[in-house]
Amino acid sequence: MKELRDIVNAYDKAKQAGKKSALATVVRVEGSSYRRAGARMLVTDDGQLTGAISGGCLEGDALRKAQLVMVQQKPMLVTYDTTDDDDAKFGVGLGCNGIIHILIEPINEEQPYNPIGFFKKFLCKREPAVLITVFNMADRRAEQYGTCLFYNKNGGASGLLPAGKISDAILPDAANVLHTGNTTTKTYYYQDNYTCFIELLQPAVSLVIAGAGNDAIPLVQMAKILGWQVTVVDGRANYVTAARFPLADGLIVAKPAEVKAQIPVDERTVFMLMTHNYNYDAALLTDLLELPLTYIGVLGPKKRLKRMLEEIAPGYNSPANIPDQLYGPAGLDIGSENAEEIALAILSEIQSVLNRRNAASLRTRPFIHDRINKKELLPLISTH
Numbered sequence: 001m002k003e004l005r006d007i008v009n010a011y012d013k014a015k016q017a018g019k020k021s022a023l024a025t026v027v028r029v030e031g032s033s034y035r036r037a038g039a040r041m042l043v044t045d046d047g048q049l050t051g052a053i054s055g056g057c058l059e060g061d062a063l064r065k066a067q068l069v070m071v072q073q074k075p076m077l078v079t080y081d082t083t084d085d086d087d088a089k090f091g092v093g094l095g096c097n098g099i100i101h102i103l104i105e106p107i108n109e110e111q112p113y114n115p116i117g118f119f120k121k122f123l124c125k126r127e128p129a130v131l132i133t134v135f136n137m138a139d140r141r142a143e144q145y146g147t148c149l150f151y152n153k154n155g156g157a158s159g160l161l162p163a164g165k166i167s168d169a170i171l172p173d174a175a176n177v178l179h180t181g182n183t184t185t186k187t188y189y190y191q192d193n194y195t196c197f198i199e200l201l202q203p204a205v206s207l208v209i210a211g212a213g214n215d216a217i218p219l220v221q222m223a224k225i226l227g228w229q230v231t232v233v234d235g236r237a238n239y240v241t242a243a244r245f246p247l248a249d250g251l252i253v254a255k256p257a258e259v260k261a262q263i264p265v266d267e268r269t270v271f272m273l274m275t276h277n278y279n280y281d282a283a284l285l286t287d288l289l290e291l292p293l294t295y296i297g298v299l300g301p302k303k304r305l306k307r308m309l310e311e312i313a314p315g316y317n318s319p320a321n322i323p324d325q326l327y328g329p330a331g332l333d334i335g336s337e338n339a340e341e342i343a344l345a346i347l348s349e350i351q352s353v354l355n356r357r358n359a360a361s362l363r364t365r366p367f368i369h370d371r372i373n374k375k376e377l378l379p380l381i382s383t384h
Contacts (some may be wrong), residue, residue: 001204002227003051004119007042009049011107011116020045022066023115025147026053027077027133027197031098038199043104045070053102066104075105075144078134078268095255100151104137105146113159115147122378126203126266130174130287134166138193145194153178165194168191176196181267203268204229205354210259210284211274211299212239219272220245226347235280256283265291270350272330276298282308289323295353296323299347303331332359 007023023180026039041051041059043066049059058080069076080100088253107116122129129152134145146148149159151174161170177198181315205228209216212234223230224247231250234240240251248346252262263269271288274282281298285308298305305328332352352359 001123001200002271003040004201005123005227007040007051008116008119009121010042010044010048013107014042014044014048017356019048020070022069023107023147024053024062024066024102024104025133026100027103027135028101028137029098033098033100037197042107043067043070053099058100058102061100062104069104069106073106073108074315075103075135075146077137077140077144078102078104079137079140093118096307101135101137103133103144103146105144113148113150118147118150118159121150121158122201126206126264126268128178128203129153129201130178131199131201132159132161132170132174133197133199134162134194135197136192136194142193149174151175151178162194162380165192166196170196170198172282197298203266205350206231206264206266206269207350208233208236208263208271209274210271210281212277213274213276214237215299215339215342216274218340219346220248220344222340222347226351231263234261235277236276240344256280256287259284260291262289265293266356267292267294269293270295270297272297272299272350274330276300278304279306282311285310286312289326293325296326297350298326298328299330299342300328301371302329327353 001104002144018290024041026035026037028031029037035053039053041049041053041062043049045067047063053059053062053116055257062078065076065078078101080102082098082100105115118131131147132149132151132344133147136142136144143162145162145165149157149161150205151157151171151291155175155223157171161168177200181200205226207223207228207230210233212232216232220230220232229249230247231252232240232248233252233254235253235255236334237253240253242251243367245251254261254262271293272286275281276299285296285298289312298308309322327349330349332349334341334345334348336342336345348359
């Protein structure tokens, strides 16, 4: 959640400088667009932008509307319809062939529940959560309630739903999104033509790199660009140093048997074994296979990994019995040669595994992004 963290940091700086801020959020997309629902951008009253809601075509117009929102201190729902071939009338030249609904809401620190407060609540823990945003597409003059509820995995909810507009039945829906771990976002219609955008927030990927050689340096650098949390582990103290890995969030000098106890593991934790030390990698892999990890990457040829597996357990010597979470040789087949290219291949594979994608070329898909399920457009609750 690099974008959320950047937005929070930018807001804190703006607040210290006495600036007003507004948050623009893509709450619904019909058809094609550069960013999907959940994309955000913070706007300050002097025109500073943090985050993005498009590929650059909507930001200028959203900036102007955000400045009006800051003056009026009232949320506004803005729609850009680019399904018309002649979209020049918008002055933005989108060419996306989609309808993008963007909610712009002022940030008022005095309000007990505001988006930045919810973001901070989410970012202070490594656990998934759900945000609920309420808006009205049927009547844009009606009150747009905005980001109003935060729901965590323990069933705790903070915030307020608009009384008489949205039923409490939305909470089971939020719990279901949180329970299933669905990486997509859903929008539902509720009473009085109000729409609820139920968004799953996932913690940043925690990448643990076992191996502090020179080839780990670009892997750390590129993972940090993605906003991942990165820990470097090695048994060589002179390799695991801040001078070599200034961007790493954690540096651990440990023997293989000591690693598991020092690394908190959750659903977003992945491991990459690249010490180039067979005994170290094999010993660590033995421990990691006991953990509920989604991804364990192993650098090196397939023959080397096969030997490790045969030593760990005889049953692993069959290709059919190789654990699903194990990826070796690690990385996508993109013709990588040097350390930077290998790092790109590894990170791309991890991204595809976590998002449950097959890493095929986008040109093989009928659509880049999943389309809204028409069933989701039906009212879940009878209107009055």
